[in-house]
Amino acid sequence: MTDSSLPAHDEAHGGGLGPRLNWLRAAVLGANDGIVSTAGLVVGVAGATESHDALLTAGLAGLVAGSMSMAAGEYVSVSTQRDSEEAALAQEKRELREEPEAELRELTGLLAGHGLSAEVAREAAEQLTARDALRAHARVELGIDPDRLTVPWHAAAASFLAFTVGALLPLLAIVLPPASARLWVTVACVLVALVLTGWWSARLGGAPTNPAILRNVAGGALAMAVTYATGALLGAAGV
Template sequence: MSETTGGGRHDEPHAGGGLSARLNWLRAAVLGANDGIVSTAGIVVGVAGATDSRGVLLTAGLAGLLAGSMSMAVGEYVSVSTQRDSEMAALAVERRELREQPEAELEELTRMLAGRGLSEEVAREAALQLTARDALRAHAGVELGIDPDELTSPWQAAGASFLAFTTGALLPLLAIVLPPAPARLYVTVVSVLLALALTGWWSARLGAAAARPAVLRNVAGGALAMAVTYAVGSALGAAGV
């Protein structure tokens, strides 16, 4: 079998196995929290440009938090469900091919193992042993990069996205409503920029990239978002809208 049902070829398994998957989840959580920080900060700072009413700020912040977290959860659920459906369809095709043409599948597995640097004899022996142990797992891992027992759960992905976004969004929301009116904007801006520096550093660390550029990009992007929304809010407030 050369292609998945989804149309993409997967000649290599996912590197790192469970560790790679855990790092991907952690990176997604950091990025989800980062989204929550930036989007909610943009909303509350924009509204703060138009009014200093704690009730209005709380309402706007909560609305942004709930809308953003639900949007993230639904989007992740749909995305992961589609991926899972494609993986299950690919596994179903693999099961059928193993049942209908086991010799051809054994030869294909041998060729793929040989293509990774094994001699023909060793590749053949490895293919025979892997097939005897668990043919579907062997072919799914080598051909598709899929572990049949570790398919991603759409509900788990949706819940993780919801929690990550909500965690990030709580920071600017609390920073804008808890301090006294004169200090709200300053506390929010400083808190958000520090949090963005932290998430930028942590995402770079998880990706084994240089931290300084990631931190600068993250902080600059957040600062720009808050500056733009505050300017718009101030203009609308001055116009009495």
Template sequence: MTEPTHDEAHGGALGSRLNWLRAAVLGANDGIVSTAGLVVGVAGATDDRSALLTAGLAGLLAGSMSMAAGEYVSVSTQRDSEKAALALEKRELHEQPDEELAELTQLLEDRGLSTAVAREAARQLTERDALRAHARVELGIDPDELTNPWHAAWASFLAFTVGALLPLLAIVLPPADWRLPVTVLSVLAALVLTGWSSARLGAALPGRAVLRNVGGGALAMGVTYAVGSVLSAAGV
């Protein structure tokens, strides 16, 4: 029998890819909604292109850097936890190997293997690489695929930036009379796409996700535009 030669993603690798894709879609969605709310709010107060561009760029940079910093801190904490769990498991394997072998056997039994098969599988896995076996079966961690905070930070930064560029360009490029309708329609269309994508990645029905996404974005733009208009009318 020959070994399979294809490079198809399975198990944790596939789950990791889906998580990254979902994070990218949600990051882009955040960029769209927050920047759209900002520039539409400013548009309610003024039609000056320079003011709109300045506000949009400020929102884009602040949002993307905030997303990147938050993701870096969050994933760094997760990585530290994973490394600490692996260090503890390594020490336990050194200090009490028999107990750890019995624990691995029980975990495999809990997954549906018979006692004899679980015992033999645990023995073979331990002989091959005890730490990796316990990491994957007991902790749910792949020692070769620890979360990378820099990758997460850059992914969030880029996703937010790409999403934020749409409302920014839509509000500054068209003529003054067309800026608001072009921005609103462009943003709503983009929210339909991100809502549908996030639902599909989560194996959920897209209808409700799209409605929630579009409704939230429309509400954000409506509220900020009303606030901008009121402040403009009040001479603020």
């Protein structure tokens, strides 16, 4: 009996396509956050002033603050997840040491729940336990691959990079064109980027693309409209 008796967990946690898609989806969403938040910021400032220096300063400040916030938030979140995974593995290791027979019965029942007969499930549980009991229980019972625990620094760096890449688009679009065209160039570039990120995130998640694109574009357009109106009002008031 081979590890093929663990189809769902091997595929999801054993280095297959699932983890890579999750990272890619997180990168797309991080870039999308960078696009929307920075676009809203620089468009809002553009509503209040035409100063190139003010736009550049606001855009850079938003990029740095947003990327650092994303990285810190992801680091804390993934650290908490890793702590939970390590605690679950430690508890499972202790149970295997103190109650091996009970754990063997539990593994047999879990394998039987995958559709194996009682006899085959028992044989598979015995072989998996003899090979590596902790890894077998981690994958089948906990859905964790002990060799592929989440890495907080990796997640933080990926979030930082994704947000930065996304934020660069509206920042460059607002500061490079001439003053008469910068607002419309920024809006056009942002909307095109939101179409692409909405399409790609839907494709990665296996969802319909049109609703995802519509939501993404509508949300970004609303954010830019609200912040521009706010900036225009503040600028007119001399604030």
